[in-house]
Amino acid sequence: MAEMTAATPPYVMLFRPRLRYSSTGESQFDAMMTWRADLELGYLDEDGNEGDAPDVVGGYAEFLIINVGQHPIGDLLDSLSQDTAHFAGLFEGDDVALAVQEQFDDVPINRVLIVTMVEVAEPLRRNGLGPWIVTELVERMASPTDTLALMYPAPAEPQPSKAAELAAVRSLSGYWQQFGFTPIEHRPEFLGATTAYAHLSRARDAMRALEGVMFPVPRSVIGVERPAEPRHTVISDVPEPVGLRLVRD
Template sequence: MSTATLFAPKIRYTSTGESQFDAMATWRAELELAYLEIDGVWGEDTPDVLAGYADFLILNVGEHPIFDLLDSLSADAEFFADLFDDDAVDFMVQDQFDAMPFNRVMIITMVDVAAPLRGHDLGAWLVAETIARMASPTDTLVLLYPHPAGPCTDSASELAGTTALSRYWQRVGLEPINSQPDILGQSTAYTTLQEARALLSVVDKVEIGVPTSQLIEEPRGYVESRHTVIT
């Protein structure tokens, strides 16, 4: 079985245009890797490989009732609504972060990395880099709910999965929100997120071998060709 080596992760940002409000924008960060063919040849024409993605939204505080913004998107987004009071961040959440003013909120609603590529911290790296690129450096509240993707067989397995994911996402620099510990958050005004990103920078040098049979070409029309990792 021939094998390809995936390396050099990078991110492509795309506006998904799902919001009907000026106060909120929705985005997808796509995780791409270059790959080395089995004979060790790599060139400019070698397609990148789509390895996963993170969906997130950014909203402006003080412009519109935040429940309405989140409710207009999905149940995943609405789950965060209790952390807000009308068009502002709830005072209990602000107190947790020394009552710092938040002008923007970044909510990561979904992260998915192709199954054959898990175990290499690509998901944590993707989120850390996305926060650094897309969140303003001093006045953004970053939020994430660490829930398992896909259906769970029972409540015990769901709880175990959520607990493990909570520990994993805390490596990005997030911490449990005191008023709603199932949700993780952090202020960009602290250095915590920057320090966590620095620790995850080793992922820049990751090299992962996958069977070439798990790489399929995407139908991209006139856009440059790209492959996708399948299970």
């Protein structure tokens, strides 16, 4: 991590958010692929120049894509984690549950994209980058007319009481409904959107302005990784050992 001096600006500027995709290789089935999308931002050096400064990683999303009709979907979800198995009630056999299909009965559903985690480093929060990540990855990774995108908007941190947890879930659900998602009538704790409708693409278009925004971040929260390809990371909480990830996994 770079040392601060009296002449060193306390903030650096991050800009031009984009996603880098990588397969996580967790699935043993051809019918399902697991993915991670890292939020990368350009980085201006002390003189305000981009130059050869490495990108900064500012967050990530984890998601999976399932081809409908190829394998019992409950088995696919059970093979990963308890979080993914939580979605099993939305499916019957190798298909989307009939009660869910009826909500979207005028469009085909041949693929399902499930967002299992969205995390943005604390210094970059409250800028709309979480929804930007989700709408961007759906645009890039989903089929344009026959994909059902799903998420479960639960708080990442444990809540002090059941009442607090329910309040947090309601708040998050309302938040994500601003960006093209709607409650699944069959299981309203889940949110969904189909790419056949324009809700997600309109939300993505509305957030394009973020691609031209400069995000000031304290220099003290920029750390340096040591991967094969150098890049900076934003530290969400306390400093971690060498190989810092910007958001704590």
